[in-house]
Structure formats: structure tokens, C-alpha cells
Amino acid sequence: EVQLVESGGGLVQPGGSLRLSCAASGFTFSTYWMHWVRQAPGKGLVWVSRIQSDGSRTNYADSVKGRFTISRDNAKNTLSLQMHSLSAEDTALYYCAREGGGGGSGIDYWGQGTLVTVSS
């Protein structure tokens, strides 16, 4: 069974930093692109970032470029998101998600999310 379990969320002050983690199991982690997607309270889904299966390529939404860094450890089946210069606009539930087999395969598995709250 595919499982994605996020951790690391919490309350952080504006301008602060936070590191999210996602523990993956039930599939061959090293062969899949992985994503972070966020959802502000009561709002829609917003894509944040993705990373290629071997970690060689990354993409970011304009809103987080230069502030967030996605990374992965295929030996530990772990996905991470390092977040800096956080603002209230970054407050959201952050989902770790797996991209299916490529092309238009979509995001086929999602974690339960970890909540990040940016507030003084």
C-alpha cells in the first residue's frame, strides 16, 4: 500500500524558516517524480514544487522560487521541502504527492498533509 506521511509543520513567525519532510513507503520511491502541493484554509489547491526521480531536476511555482528548496533522499525514501522567508501567504496545508508514470498521468497518491501556520 502506498503511503505518504508528512511531518514538520507548525507555527512559525513571519520571516522564519521551516523544513517539511515526507516519508514514503509501499512503492519504489526512487523511480517517481514527487511534488509538494499546498492548500490555504478554505481555498483551492496550489502547486508548489516537484523533483525528478533521481533528484536531478526541480521546478518551482513563481510564488516560492528562491525561498523554497525541494530535495529527496532515495536511500531513505524521504522527500523534503526547506522553506525560508515565510509570510502569512504561505499558511496552508502542505501535501506530499506522487506523480504517476509520466506525461499526463497526474498526481496519483497524496499524503494527509502537514499544516504550516505563519503568524506572529
Added chain:
Amino acid sequence: SYELTQAPSVSVSPGQTASITCSGDKLGQKYACWYQQRPGQSPVLVIYEDRKRPSGIPERFSGSNSGNTATLTISGTQAMDEADYYCQAWDSSTGVVFGGGTKLTVL
């Protein structure tokens, strides 16, 4: 940046057909996906590559994509289908793009 537009809400009577649309420039030249999100739950992929259903998704869910519009169709809508639905596509400049979501009410 690339944008996908969805109507905020759609209503349908039980047993009827619901159509949820997603508009974007030349969307038909990209693959579209659809996600269902029930309150308090994580999204679930219901359609990928415009019209394919993942394992476990009921046959009443179908998709199409042509021109500037992708459509999710739910035939014989059930109360359990009441949820938010999001379309999604990939744009080479913007990356992964989600529509704003459509709240489907079954009444």
C-alpha cells in the same frame, strides 16, 4: 503564466448528469487531469490523460478535452459525489497548474 478557469459551483439532482468544465488557452493540446476532494480529505485522482480512469474510480466518471475546454462528466450522480473538483494540467513555463476548483452540490 498559464491559468485554468473553473466555475465556482455546479448543482445537480441525484441520478442526473453533472458536467464540470475547465478552460485554458489551447488546453486541448495538453493532458488534463481531474481530482475529487471531499471535505476534510486529501484529493483523489479521478481522471488522467484527459479521459482515463484510475483503478477503483467508478465508470460514471468520464472526461474529455478539446480546443480550450476540458470536461469532467459524472453520469447518474450520487450523493457521495458531492465534493470539490479540480482540473490540472502541465505547462512548460508555469509548471503544474490547478484550476480554482468547482464545488459540486447534489440536491
